[in-house]
Amino acid sequence: MASPITAKEKPSENPILFVARPMATAARQFAKSLIRPATIVYPYERLEDPTFRDRVAVASGRPIGVGHVWDNYRGVHALNIATCISCNLCAFSCPDLCIEMVTVPGGDPKHPKKCPEIDYGKCSYCGFCSDACPEGCLTMTTRYELSVARRAEMVYSPEKLYDVFRTKLPMNPIRVERPANEDAILLDPPLCIGCNACSRDCPTQCITMLDIPKPAAKPGEKQTKRIWKEPVINDSDCVRCGTCISVCPKECLFWGTRK
Amino acid sequence: MASATLYSVSDGLASALLHALGSVLPGPARAAVTNPNVIVGLAVLIFAVILLAASMLNTILLIWWERKLLGRFMDRRGAMHVGFAGLLQNFADGLKLFRKNTFQPQEADPLGFYTGPCAYMVTSLIIFGVLPISSGWNAGTLPLTLLLALAIFSFAPLFIFVSAWSSNNKYSLMGGMRSAAQMIAYEVPILLAVVAVILVAGSFNLTTIVYEQQNYWFWGPLVVALIVFVAGMLAEMERIPFDLPEAEAELVEGWNTEYGGMLFAFFMLADYLRALVGSILVVLLFLGGWTMPTWVPGALTSFPLAGIFWFMVKTYTVFGLFVWVRASLPRVRTDQLLRVGWNRMIPLSLLSIFLAAVLVTVKCLPLLGCVPGVGS
């Protein structure tokens, strides 16, 4: 335990010394900054430029950016449309609701491919979307210059995000480890009608429809149109996006713990 | 080196102009324009224009100088984009202010609101008429230029108070009040410190005071008076640590809170005009004006306009000192300023008068470690 610091340490009443100490410090700083002021002359000098950082660090003696990891910066997103599986997870995880899934060419006509469109007017650059992306196709880059002339230009379409991807900017290398997840998507068998909707829409194709035995028809019971198939989910491939739950017409899929 | 004076230059310019004009005019008109009185009138006008332009240019240069110095004190660069090393930045700023709408608060009194800044500006400019810049480079040889300069200089709080009162804003009012209160605290010690200079120099005339410093500059023997004078000047110029009337942290902008556009630019310019005058006065009274010491090689002191050059160097150095103070000291409080003014500065200035009187009596001025100087 340290002894309390006492505040009272009255300065000397000498009127010469009373200006001398702060003024000497300021003058020392003045002399230092004649060599290299701390200012970074932004449009001409950029912090992300490693040669510049080293130069400044040497010139000013400040530990500016020595070993500075610029690549982790969370700037504008880059989207690799080719590997996007349209799982919606980025849009679900966005706390600011700035991601909308829009149709991009390339999907089959019945089930169009949807990729994220990001409104940077709302985005808070939290990085939850790129953390959530199971395929690593939505990442954040070091691009930070975003000023536009019109508000509509703040909305980046998937194509524009793909352009960012193609500029090969340093991508955010941080991959959040997916914690082992105890949740899985379970089936409530009596409700299932075997409609194939989940398997059809699953972005990772991890649902297969397996035949199940058709029970013997009881006498007098009306014949239903039930298809005697049941989804089986491959947990290791499943990204837990919940698309199957949302498309299930009978609400027979639900979150649970696999026994 | 009184070969060319500012007035002789403008006189020559005026007579040349008017004679050239007269040569193309018919007889009676020629006689009218070459009348000596007309020539003198035009010469005075040209003189005034040159003076105005020179003082304005210097003021703007001074602002640039402060911005650059302050920037380095703060570990940054200062203005650097417009013109070489940002030299034209202040012109750009002035242009911007000039283009702005001049507005007036609804409840403000227009008379005081508009005359305040103008009078503040004009009084600050008038002082330049009596300040000698180099030998012969002054408006006239009035016997009491020092008193006149200080008298005009101390007009400012009045106009500050007028504009503060008529802005009808509580912050402005408090700033104006502080300005008035502050004046009482620092004017007396300044004048008393000047008395010490007058005692030693034996004259109220600034030119004479400078010539008296040819052998030794006054800052050595009159160091106490110099300290009091510089501190008083800091208060007079309303610069940190004595910028309470426009203390930004509590009074927003003090007495010029309600001003914008060109009226604000007037205040801003006049502030720096006064800073320039303050620096010039320090140079004239204590640092030997345009004279240089004998150990300086003759080649450095005998080129054309060397007097003006060295005078400017000294002035900008003195202002650099003010900037240094601004960069490293906090602002005092009103009551502390008054206490310092009455309890410290007035006794100190009385002491400096006493010292000056002793020095004059025993005639030992050069013995006191002062810098021997020589007229240029």
Add this chain to the structure above:
Amino acid sequence: MQPDDIARQLAPKLGDGLLSVEPFPGTAGRVRFRSERALELFRAVRDDLHFGHLSMVGAIDWVDHREVFYVAWSDAATQYLFLSTDVPASAAHVESASSVWPSANWHEREAWEMVDVTFDNHPDLRHLLMPDGYAFHPLLRSFKLHEPEELEVKSRHV
């Protein structure tokens, strides 16, 4: 200081005003009391248990009733104590703690304007964060946030 100790010290003073003292995470315990006996409890907590510092006052809307909670700190025990009382939603009022702990003043103002719990004998029960005359109590469960679609500002077409 354990919940039992607190109960033992408070019970003689408050009698049936003290409902229970139960363990509570991060604190010495949670004291549940009847809102009518609030002032007595505050005095007892401050003077007998030496919880001299009131850190926080807040309220929760449980739809059928409202809960007012207080957090006090004792320098001697270096522990927090959590006090809470339930008031009916129809007559949500409780005695102000600001006569016992002056620091309750602003916290109670906030709790009043947010969850609509009136603090009797409060010295200065005005709006704090919301504008004067604001008619709603935002932290009530009945105060629904707008759906995101309604909040969305349509971009201007330029």
Add this chain to the structure above:
Amino acid sequence: MSEMWINMGPQHPMTHGLWNLRVKIDGEMILDVDPEMGYLHRGIEKISEDRHYNEVITLMDRCCYVAGFAWEHLYIQSAEQALGLRPPERAEYLRVLCDEFQRIASHLMWYAAFVQDIGLMSPFLYGMRDRDLVLDLFQSYTGARMTYEYMRVGGVRNDVPPGFTDQARKVLDWLSDRFVEYDQLCLGSTIFRERCDDLGTLKANDCVAHGVTGPMLRAAGLKRDLRKDRPYAAYDRLEFDVAVADSADVTARYLVRMEEMRQSVRILRQVVDWLDRHPGPVLAERLPRWLGAPYAPIGNEGYLLKRHYAKGVGFSAVEEPHGEAQAYVVNDGGEHPYRVKFRSPVFANISAARQYLVGYHVADIPPIMGSVDVCVGEVDR
């Protein structure tokens, strides 16, 4: 001049944020003050009711924009209590790393604003300049300079990159040297002492009565620091002293904050050494579905609510740079917190404004309020 009310704010150089200090003055003397808050009220407590536990983190950074990490830590602690989770040890040390660097950054920001308030111009930029180095460090492992979104329920988002610890040591060395300069510029100046001594005095018993915490309380001589009194995260395994001063005035607060920065440097050196020696996971291994990487909240609400996590409450407090912040999180079993209540230290510190402002001069308001270190973001929330 007769008595009059003046509004210092909401647009005023003294306020450092959006709030209004109504001051009743007679000449230059302060007769009464009445702080008006709410200009920056964003309803964070209300918005949290509609967000997942992890999504509230983005709000926490914006709660106090100069001490985002402290608020993240506060919320995360309470949420972990409410959900019954524990972070791994390395995550605890990383949180201390964040907290203490944030304390330095926040105090440097305070220093810059405070010296500006009393008219010192250049130290303002020195403070900002040195704070930038700390922000550089933050950026190197969180990816952002102010709004970090780094801590997660159950740990932190990612580990620090290789080479970080060396860089951190360099920054700490640099900062230790700068603290000497700061003292020379302030304490070494008689004008500073004249301005700040015996100003804004708030004695310890008044502090306690009005709920004042943090450096203001310690400047009054009360040795109270949650990091010592109720150690959270890894603070019980670290060595440091609590900065205390006894004169309860503006100078004392200055001294306390300066000493706190030195102590933070001391803590950080230990943390950085620990991080070098003990690699490990930074996120708890098993997390509920909506707490790991954010999973889809869609689906069958009815089923969802059937298997919720046990109801719980979380109450925790951290020693924020401004004082003692508390968070109370009520988990009713759903995927959103039922109620989140924050206690902001500055809220209480401002509420006592009448106690430490009345009787001084108008010119004293900026230094006194500067020494309180107002952050309106966390007052209004």
